[in-house]
Amino acid sequence: xxxxxxxxxxxxxSAKLGDVGTRERxxxxxxxxxxxxxxxxxxxxTLDDASTVKHGGREIEAVPAWQxxxx
Numbered sequence: 001x002x003x004x005x006x007x008x009x010x011x012x013x014s015a016k017l018g019d020v021g022t023r024e025r026x027x028x029x030x031x032x033x034x035x036x037x038x039x040x041x042x043x044x045x046t047l048d049d050a051s052t053v054k055h056g057g058r059e060i061e062a063v064p065a066w067q068x069x070x071x
Contacts, residue, residue, distance in 0.1 A: 008039040017049050017062055027055040034058060043068070 012030040017023045026044060034042050042060040044053075049062045063071075 009041040010034045010039045011043050013045045015047050031056040
């Protein structure tokens with residue numbers, strides 16, 4: 001890869017975020033990785049969930065896999 005990387009974007013995958021335990025585990029891991037890497041953007045790719053979630057003072061986008069693959 002040549003050039004500079006202007007923006008890091010951390011991506012996490014989870015089948016669903018409906019269960020509170022799963023949601024906290026996945027969003028917590030993503031927020032921690034974002035902090036370690038200095039990322040401003042985070043996305044959780046799911047089977048069918050679509051929302052913007054606040055976690056640890058950050059907004060994290062949840063997108064269905066089909067939508068993420070087409071973007």
